[in-house]
Amino acid sequence: MLEKIKVFGGTSNAPLARDICKSLGIAPGKSEVKRFSDGEICVDIRESVRGMDVYVVQSTSPPANDNLMELLITLDALKRASSGSITAVIPYYGYARQDRKVAPRTPISAKLVADLLTVAGAMRVVCVDLHAGQIQGFFNIPVDNIYATPILLRYIKDNFKDEVVIVSPDAGGVERARAFAKRLSSGLAIVDKRRPSTNVSEVMNVIGEVKGKVAILLDDMVDTAGTLTQAALALKERGAKKVYACCTHAVLSGPAIERIDKSSIAEVVVTDTIMKRKENTSMKLRYLPIGEFLAEAIKRIHLGESVSSLFI
Numbered sequence: 001m002l003e004k005i006k007v008f009g010g011t012s013n014a015p016l017a018r019d020i021c022k023s024l025g026i027a028p029g030k031s032e033v034k035r036f037s038d039g040e041i042c043v044d045i046r047e048s049v050r051g052m053d054v055y056v057v058q059s060t061s062p063p064a065n066d067n068l069m070e071l072l073i074t075l076d077a078l079k080r081a082s083s084g085s086i087t088a089v090i091p092y093y094g095y096a097r098q099d100r101k102v103a104p105r106t107p108i109s110a111k112l113v114a115d116l117l118t119v120a121g122a123m124r125v126v127c128v129d130l131h132a133g134q135i136q137g138f139f140n141i142p143v144d145n146i147y148a149t150p151i152l153l154r155y156i157k158d159n160f161k162d163e164v165v166i167v168s169p170d171a172g173g174v175e176r177a178r179a180f181a182k183r184l185s186s187g188l189a190i191v192d193k194r195r196p197s198t199n200v201s202e203v204m205n206v207i208g209e210v211k212g213k214v215a216i217l218l219d220d221m222v223d224t225a226g227t228l229t230q231a232a233l234a235l236k237e238r239g240a241k242k243v244y245a246c247c248t249h250a251v252l253s254g255p256a257i258e259r260i261d262k263s264s265i266a267e268v269v270v271t272d273t274i275m276k277r278k279e280n281t282s283m284k285l286r287y288l289p290i291g292e293f294l295a296e297a298i299k300r301i302h303l304g305e306s307v308s309s310l311f312i
Helices: 014-024 064-080 109-120 133-138 149-159 171-184 226-237 256-262 291-303
Strands: 005-009 031-035 041-045 053-057 085-090 124-128 143-146 164-168 187-197 200-207 214-222 242-250 265-271 285-288
Touching (some): 014 053, 031 064, 041 064, 053 291, 064 085, 109 133, 143 291, 149 171, 149 242, 149 265, 149 285, 171 187, 171 214, 187 226, 200 226, 214 226, 214 265, 226 242, 226 265
Parallel strands (some): 053 085, 124 143, 164 214, 242 265, 265 285
Antiparallel strands (some): 031 041, 187 200
């Protein structure tokens, strides 16, 4: 039933693409990414895709612009090769934080990226834990926002026997934290945060009871780790026994690793939507594989089955 499916992996996360192909029981699509001396990207599809259902796995993680251009060029190459359908599987959707005008004369880059993907040839998009669910409305093609909830929930249930409290590090993540707390029958807390400028945050207060409990900070991504580490400090000051963090996307830019290593966080659990890089190594980081989960979603899309039932 999967003989008309092809999965191509970009250079941003080749190991994840291989894991997906292994779970599907198919060979990875043959392609080559080349760069001209001036830095321009060229993608060469090395096998016939005529009439095939094609999936391109590429996170637009750092270097975001290079990875985005590689994805767009790959989509264009597949479109011109007469693929039957083209799905962009973007485990980490970059530019998602620029989803609205926060000041006069600023762009809505998440919408721009959506337009670029559609023009390049994407007929469907699959993402994991979009920073804001309303980004799905920026597309005029189907979008499947896959939640990493089952993977992170399984980890929490298997590893934490003490009384835990799920903590949202800011007001924007309350809905996500509430959903986790409900499934775990645990408490919920919120860190009241003020952000004076980009990538700079200041913790103000903790709403909820955390004293004597294991606090698990929950967020969709960890970028510079300023939010998580300051939230962890606030939780420890208010009597939390231990502090852990669970995040879907490990962006880990700038001083993130140094901050995590020096923080009171016992462990930061992430998924491999973004490939682990040598410079982002820490004893406190734990990566959970998401390839099998994404493969099941791709299989259901290909066979016309329900994807939402994955999260029930």
